[in-house]
Amino acid sequence: MILVPLWQRLFVAAATVAAILLALPNLFYSQVEQANDARASIEAGLASDELEAQAAQWPAWLPSGLINLGLDLRGGAHLLAEVQVADVYASRMDSLWPTIRDVLAAERDTVGFVTREEGGDPSELRIRISEPSGAARALEIVRGLAQPVATLAGGAASDIEASAQNDILTVRLSEAERAATDDRTVQQALEIVRRRIDEVGTREPTILRQGADRILVQVPGVGSAQEVKDIIGTTAQLTFQPVVQVTSDAEANPGAGNVLVPSVDEPGVLYVLDRAAVVTGEDLTDAQPTFDQNGRPAVSFRFDAQGARAFGEYTAAHIGEPFAIVLDDQVISAPVIQSAIPGGQGIITGQFTPEESTELAVLLRAGALPAELTFLEERTIGPELGADSIRAGQTAAYAAAVLVVLFMVASYGFFGAIACVALAINIVMILAALSLLGATLTLPGIAGIVLTMGQAVDANVLIYERMREEIRRGASPIRAVEEGFGKAFSAILDANVTTFIIAAIMFFVGTGTVRGFAVTLALGVLTTLVTGVYVSRVLIALWFARTRPKTIVV
Template sequence: MLDIPLWKRVVIWGVVALGLLLAAPNLFYGKVEGHNDAAALIERGAEPTGEIADALAQWPGALPSGLVNLGLDLRGGAHLLAEVHVEDVYAERMDGLWPEVRDVLRAERATIGTIRRQDSPPDELRVRISEPAQINRAAELVRDLAQPIVTLTGVGSSDIEVTTDGPDLIVRLSDAEKRATDDRTIQQSLEIIRRRVDEVGTREPTIQRQGEDRILIQVPGIGSAAELKALIGTTAKLTFNPVVNRTGDPDADPGPRNIILPSVDEPGEFYVLERTPVVSGEQLTDAQPTFDQNGIPAVNFRFNPSGARLFGDYTAENIGSPFAIVLDNEVISAPVIQSHIPGGSGIITGNFSVEESTQLAVLLRAGALPAEMTFLEERTIGPELGQDSIDAGRIACIVALGAVLLFMALSYGTFGMFANIALLLNVAMIFGILSLIGGTLTLPGIAGIVLTIGMAVDANVLVFERIREELKTARGPARAIEQGYARALSAIIDANITTFIVATILFTLGAGPVRGFAVTLGIGIMTSVFTAIFVTRLLIVTWFERRRPKTIEV
């Protein structure tokens, strides 16, 4: 009656062994972490030096090397809350729309007369025509440039609104387009921040949107909040602008559609540049740190085909003229074009250190942030505080585990010891699954494991109590064990499914620490059901087959 097929026994012990094997690297955390870091460096093309080779040899390559990543509260690191200035993108949209408006109005110059762009707020484009009587005709021409908005909330809306004010034509983004633009700006900022953080090899950062225009950034293992700000706080907006002239007066009038920017290498010097760049960093496809012909750190760059064509055409037409390389509104270099530069590649030189050239290359590869960010909150969590959290979590787990083991042993004797073995395997399997999926363990996650330890024996308690009841019917121990498991199964499934649903809701709707708790709780429920229904039963059946007791006490 208690027969379990051989294949099922092999599968059960195979799953347990796999879980223990996956969890094992966490017992040698430092060695495995060094091995993984060395392997990652080699994959990125680093030379296998003696130090890297030694780190690689600390853990056998044939064994699993996945680790449970430690969260910010356990490992230490940096925490930032940034506000994205989404309105900055509106001005860029208006500047980008101006060439199209200009071209469509110029085609009707005979009717509407001459056109001239006027000064206006950043989020609108104002154009004056010399024939005010034709302002409605001009408005119709510009309205034809409108595009439909492809979003669920903007269906049926256009991206621009065109109004008139005397001889002036005013173009603004529609409210629906502003909402869509804000959403795209935040999503693009999230992706670029994630790429920048991933470039430096940090583990399991938390980068997520909060509210309408804020981004939460938590990076375990990084030195300080200032270091993280230096990495992601730079807009890294690169442009190549024509140079109009130089001046020593920052308040000089640059002229219409021009800007005046300071020089990085020459303090006190300023460049007057055309506002519209020839090419921008958005057209870069690669950037790598290098050294120029004088051995000074620099950055190599390469454009995509469209950027390469624009760059090549401009250099061919302006030999002997200077052009400025502008990074975040500062002129880092203003070389004179010596010859045609085909192929779309070049080098950025400046007063860089090796670290600065490497960081600039990282920022350019990741792309420019679409808008400026203001950091509203910043915190550095030291490794010592993280170690205190680990120690507190370890003590909580040991106390909870010890109390449960003692309770089960005293309450159910031999059967309680079987439940205790299954509980220890359960905890190991939780860490094995976390290692397999690359999960991050946080302090709330440890709370989820502690709760799982308490809940894990619930299923065994239900089974053992049912066995006790069945023993009173004098059907014999084998029949009592079989009926105990059969009749307790539905209650076990129902109780754990409802808890698993709660964990799923917490993971779906929660963020940060709440998700960490939900992950460990959900994994713990699955492993608890497996160990209670299969592992504990297999232990009891194996013991019963060897001892063949006439009576049993639970």
């Protein structure tokens, strides 16, 4: 009798049952997906008879994990966006102006009065001084504000450069700072896009950086590319700015350092605001839809420690003055500060619907895009194309399975049939692992599963060939089986380890479809070690225990 440790028998039985249960929901994909979505809605506080009925379509005690279908299988949206990194240069100059203005004001006896020159290149800050003789001193002061910037080549460079011509100082970002700003801006935009898409519950989107300033976004399961653009294209730039004055003159000159901003709720009313914001949406830690004291939809917010301190200090010093809340270059509210607000919490009111307040809260939580996104490419892939891809993949898988079964049975007879049973369990384990991990299955991923079918039986081929050699040497059936599994194991392990290393390299180095192929290939390697060695051995041991053959034919 072939000796198989009890732990191996229990392991094979448990792994097989668990794989079947975990893979089972994928046979009822739409039904389970609706039930999962309904349960998520109920947990979020929504309840209705329709949601209860949808949730009951799939028993809660059964596994409900599904394989996420990629863009090529499920359809969806494909977008390629370019980050307008130059926009950030102008913002940096705007934030730098109050600092330069204050330090030069302290040297008024030398440099005179300072004013900002409007127009020209927005990525440069042009400052006029009333005393041209003090240009050298002003230049020295401005250069003293420079901060070091680490470079890839090592060492450090200054973040700003300054030059003077007569009574005009010109301040701009250095090349090193521009390169660092570009990289930081794209990384920040990438993270914000990812957060915005994750906030709306989209399953397994692909969001990757391409090149120096581009972002690739692929979102399976959405109806059109415009839906995704609506989610990620909204700026949601929130600032809190001091009010200089209120006017109805659209041609009014706001003055140096100020901006003219229209009101959302008051047609014809414009606010002259200080360009430098006291706090911005970057200081927010949370935003939630709520209702004001009159029961109207609103959005509550909370600042981080730095934002709360700046907000508290400003409100304490400007009691009785209006303070504008600006969203996307429009004043949505301009309340008068009644008292200091030290806690860093507040509420945004306006003419919101409940849906608009919820959407605004989502955008504010995700953060503001640091720069505008220009969409260079957008495609909507219909579900019909995905269904065609699935059918093509199924056809390929079925054809491969039939050919493998015919080959193994023709070559090894009954033992070949056992290898085919192990192969079926192998495929179920791959599907179960994909469901458990929530991994995304793509068309190349299906190719990885088909390739696994061929590789999986390689282990059985090695074992059976070793068994044939032992039988030709006159070994008993039990001895032949023991030697076949024992001597072939090292070769099986070596072959699968090298394949796994290749799959790991493809996963970490590759992108998109390459990673989809790598995932199923790597899972196939792991399941092959289980089924090719342990499952086959247990099945053969059970057959030996039942039939006790005197001879075997391999």
